[in-house]
Amino acid sequence: MPHWMKGPQEKPKLLLVDDQRINILTLHELFREECDIFMAMSGEQALEACQKVLPDLILLDVHMEGMDGHEVCRRLKKDPKTRDIPIIFVTAQGAEEDEVLGLELGAVDFIAKPINPVIVKARVNTHLTLKYQSDMLRSIALLDGLTGVANRRRFDEELARIWRQSLREKTELSAFMIDIDYFKRYNDHYGHMRGDTCLRSVAGALEAAVNRPYDLLARYGGEEFVCLLPNTHLRGAVVVAERMQACVQALQLEHSASEIGQRVTVSIGVSTMIANAIDGPQVLLEAADRQLYQAKQAGRACIRSGS
Ligand SMILES: [Mg+2]
Numbered sequence: 001m002p003h004w005m006k007g008p009q010e011k012p013k014l015l016l017v018d019d020q021r022i023n024i025l026t027l028h029e030l031f032r033e034e035c036d037i038f039m040a041m042s043g044e045q046a047l048e049a050c051q052k053v054l055p056d057l058i059l060l061d062v063h064m065e066g067m068d069g070h071e072v073c074r075r076l077k078k079d080p081k082t083r084d085i086p087i088i089f090v091t092a093q094g095a096e097e098d099e100v101l102g103l104e105l106g107a108v109d110f111i112a113k114p115i116n117p118v119i120v121k122a123r124v125n126t127h128l129t130l131k132y133q134s135d136m137l138r139s140i141a142l143l144d145g146l147t148g149v150a151n152r153r154r155f156d157e158e159l160a161r162i163w164r165q166s167l168r169e170k171t172e173l174s175a176f177m178i179d180i181d182y183f184k185r186y187n188d189h190y191g192h193m194r195g196d197t198c199l200r201s202v203a204g205a206l207e208a209a210v211n212r213p214y215d216l217l218a219r220y221g222g223e224e225f226v227c228l229l230p231n232t233h234l235r236g237a238v239v240v241a242e243r244m245q246a247c248v249q250a251l252q253l254e255h256s257a258s259e260i261g262q263r264v265t266v267s268i269g270v271s272t273m274i275a276n277a278i279d280g281p282q283v284l285l286e287a288a289d290r291q292l293y294q295a296k297q298a299g300r301a302c303i304r305s306g307s
Pocket residue numbers: 018019020061062063064
């Protein structure tokens with residue numbers, strides 16, 4: 001499973017926000033078994049915790065000294081990073097206007113104090129389940145169905161994001177275009193079922209060669225894969241490309257229609273640049289594609305690199 005998908009074995013992250021210690025302790029006691037719990041005792045702390053841990057659900061006290069719960073909610077909803085975190089407001093008994101305002105601000109639910117453990121548990125579980133399901137759907141929508149690596153849509157999103165990051169931080173960004181050699185011949189010779197199996201195996205080998213959690217391997221289309229390495233200079237990128245070739249080679253997949261040792265091999269084009277404000281991220285891919293073309297021209301099963 002790709003690193004950016006959350007595994008079901010991971011506990012949901014619950015953020016408890018209340019300016020009264022006793023309330024936090026009560027809630028903590030209720031959820032400490034099934035959740036990873038984070039706590040904040042002010043609006044400011046809550047915002048900070050959200051940036052740091054990106055909780056799956058927030059139980060947010062409305063009335064707090066300084067920044068109140070409503071203001072915290074407003075700010076979270078303004079930030080694309082935190083706007084999808086579901087919020088349950090914890091309000092005083094009978095404070096209907098607080099509830100109305102909370103729902104208008106985008107809260108998913110509210111709970112009245114004093115806390116009734118059965119009600120709180122039921123509400124929290126419902127919203128954690130909904131959150132998990134929507135995360136899963138989003139993850140699946142961004143996966144390549146055949147190989148299980150990221151798909152083109154996810155890649156395009158990530159490329160745009162990393163390009164902006166490189167532009168902001170003036171850091172080098174590397175990209176690979178990776179192509180399975182003589183893959184059409186493979187399909188013609190072994191059939192499409194074996195072709196699919198081959199794609200899956202190669203994807204697995206390529207992914208095994210990528211170590212850092214923020215590097216991204218994706219299926220670009222057909223037998224072509226693409227890889228993004230933020231904050232990586234050309235030499236570093238070539239090392240990863242060499243590791244990819246070694247991992248594919250280690251599979252020892254038979255390919256009797258290939259002219260290269262009758263084994264499945266890949267050609268890789270590597271390019272590195274610092275993002276600029278004039279070009280779009282497409283120039284990085286075009287450069288990697290030119291290098292891939294050079295690798296094919298040079299006899300395949302090799303790496304070519306340049307900017
Ligand atoms: Mg309070």
